[in-house]
Amino acid sequence: MDKNEFKEWEGFVGESWKNSIDVSAFIDQNYTEYLGDDSFLAPKTQKTTIVWNKCRDLLQKETQNGGCLDVETNILSGITAFGPGYIDKPNEVIVGLQTDTPLKRIVNMYGGTKIALKALEAHGYKLNPEVQKHFVTYRKTHNDGVFDAYTPIIRRARKNGLLTGLPDGYGRGRIIGDYRRIALYGVDRLIEEKQKDLQNDFLDENNLEENIRLREEVSEQIRALNQIKEMAKSYGYDISHPAKNAQEAIQWSYFGYLAGAKENNGAATSMGRDATFFDIYIERDLKKGILSESTAQELIDQFVIKLRLIRHLRTPEYDELFAGDPTWVTESLAGMLDEKHSLVTKTSFRFLHTLENLDPSAEPNLTVLWAKNLPMGFKRYASKISIRTDSIQYEGDDTMRPLYGHDYAISCCVSSMKEGKQMQFFGARCNLAKALLYAINGGYDELSGALVVEGFNKLEDEVLDYSKVRKNYSGMMKKIAKIYVDANNIIHYMHDKYAYEASQMALHDTYVERLMAFGVAGFSSAVDSLSAIKYAKVKPIRNAQGIAIDFDIIGDFPKYGNDDDRVDNLAVELIKEFFGYLDSRKLYRNAKATLSLLTITSNVMYGLKTGSTPDGRKAGEAFAPGANPMHGRDSSGALRSLNSVAKIPFANCCQDGVSNTFSIVPSALGHDETEQINNLVNILDGYFVQGAQHINVNVLNRELLIDAMNNPWKYPNLTIRVSGYAVNFNKLDRAHQEEVIARTFHEKR
């Protein structure tokens, strides 16, 4: 047999993917597009029912226990640190847990001891004193390194909430290994390929540090690959060879993911783009007669159950920032191969079907890559599951594919990366609304009164002058961009040094492309503030120190979110300018700058740390999430709001994502489910055809409407419509909202 030939590949076509590591080529040449509807899908099996029922009990216990079931306090994180763990061994067709029992969390100290110990304490646990003593005495962490190098101005910017959520005390996350490589090639072949990258006898003197660092990293990657093999062996699997059937393909890939989730604790640890890859194995097994639709679904259901149990140990501050203990195990589905052929397979349906077979769930974060030419059967099924479970997010494949090719995956919520070929340095967020206040206040913080950014004069006009404000804002943004870049260069230098993700990077090409993903918070508030200053009269109310602590706004002004170019152009101009400042700086390891308008739920915390803004937002009030218009200001209908967001440039600007949230109650989508499905398809088609990138569709049930009452910013532009009668939910007072909830949902569900 040829050296590059395995018996496990019998029946697969194509040659290029055999000679080098190229999962994408393997998929292109072997997958079977599915153009039909959902009628073939199977319910969950007896085995899955038993396993899932046990998990339900455990999840309930976890909630009753204050959100954390258990923590391993004697052993620290690591790929082979924990013995095998099971939920219900005889009934599990896909195995593997982070620790030896379900939902028991890992202590990871490599990112920083402080946060890890704080999280332990908050949940009432104490690390084994011996372990703690040794780790703290002998091991330096990422967090230690960062604070050794931080400049004074970074410290001030961080302390005053200008730069927020920086990954300087725990894992940076966002890295997706190409876990499919283990299934297709087996670990031994991957090690062999990595060893080739260490064969140079001499160092490159022009690139000395990078050369040495990379050699060390590749050696660590090989070590990690061997550990993944060892971990799999503890579950009784030899993954040195390629997977021979569908069960093994899913199991092998999952072991790769699991190693990453044992080794690291990054905020987002996403899965990748696996459905169509798995489908090739499932189709082969179905043809051989060794799998049925029912057992195929069982594999996907049980794989998804495993992903639902992923946990990380977090502090209360983290939970406050990102409500709901999210892990962002994002799995990207569908998308197109080219203009005509989609990557939709039956397994794309099977993944969505887990939301029916198991319960609706936020994790794994199922993400449909929507394209104009996706098969209608799949569009309709995704819409149906959205309406029924409210658990899918959508991203524009026609927007991303030209930039990332057709084998990219979404990390976290909106970050696209070529699988195995690009990695990301997660850069958190810069508060652009606060930056505007600094431009008005000469670099003084409006809440603490501290001088954060030196070299600017306070604007002392009675009425703010747009051109003066804008000029100062440009200067301020340019300087802040430098601070922000410095912070991220330091963070990722140290993270590579002290908390390197060896198992995940082992599943990337050695010469990987690096993206540094910056972000912005307070976007719509900054934009509306500029509009207010330009089109209305804005009078600062200053304190004794001369800092504007509030604003009098006289007259009306156009607001972002109404498809009004007068203000939407300000939004586009602002984000392009800020990105330009970031992009012009030198980035660690020659990373390419990207930018996101994404806050998830942290817009509340960032708003809390920001004084009153010239748009009328009062001190401490929440910002709108991501790229959303401020709640209640997008008053001319949902489509105009969508159109405003769709104008934010993706390519070569917000290429790390433009996040938008859209809310609707099912009855407002149409008279019956068929109508609702068709209408949602229309809305998604209309939004994405304009070059939009992301939309979170909240199809609200009663519980969500109650949540909307408590957290209005999470449900922007929420319209409740009952044939000809519309109310904007967020504009009603509390008592009336309660009434509407009672009336809209009085039927039993």
Added chain:
Amino acid sequence: MKGYITDIETMGLVDGPGTRLVIFLSGCPLRCIYCHNPETWKISDFTQTISPHDVLNMYNKFKVYYGENGGVTFSGGEPLVQSKFVLECAKLLKKHNISTALDTSGAVSGDFSKLLDFIDLVILDVKAVDENEYKKICGNSIENYNKFLSLCQKNNKKLWLRQVIVPSLNDDENHITKLANYIKNIKNVEKVELLPYHSMARDKYKKLGIEYKLNNTMDMDKQKCIELEKKLINLINTKTS
């Protein structure tokens, strides 16, 4: 030419097929006890105006969302009150091959045959079958409605029939049977919808200083309304000898 409107819904999802632009026109001769848009009754100083070209431009702006079977729906108020304006709009829209729907009670006198030539679908609100009941609900005689329905039948217009179901007013089986027998004699009916009464408009009445007549009426149970609708459709589809 200008039309008087109270509202525009650019994402109309429940008034006609597909996703539609819905124009809510001002003015209505009826005073239905359950009306949820009392602000549309009168053409007042606060009413905005719009031209047929504005309607076309707005449709084009949002066309990408409207899919294959979307279009424009004229609702209200009672769109027939401004029938000349609706005719101008519909003519212009049909020139651009845009689907048009008229959401009406039919309760206006006049000859609308020219208008109907440019309307693809009539969504007709069947307030009541019985003359007395009609008067009780709407405050007007059923005569204009009957004439309008006859015109639709004569001109072979596609129809969607709707009725608002109010607890203890028309939510009994007897009533549904009567309605089914009535609908059986109407041709070109493509769809029948029962809409559950809700009291969410109560606040609007308060703001407008108008007395709300159904203060003691509960909202219609949605599930029950769906069941009544199923029953109605079954009865309509059952052949009688």
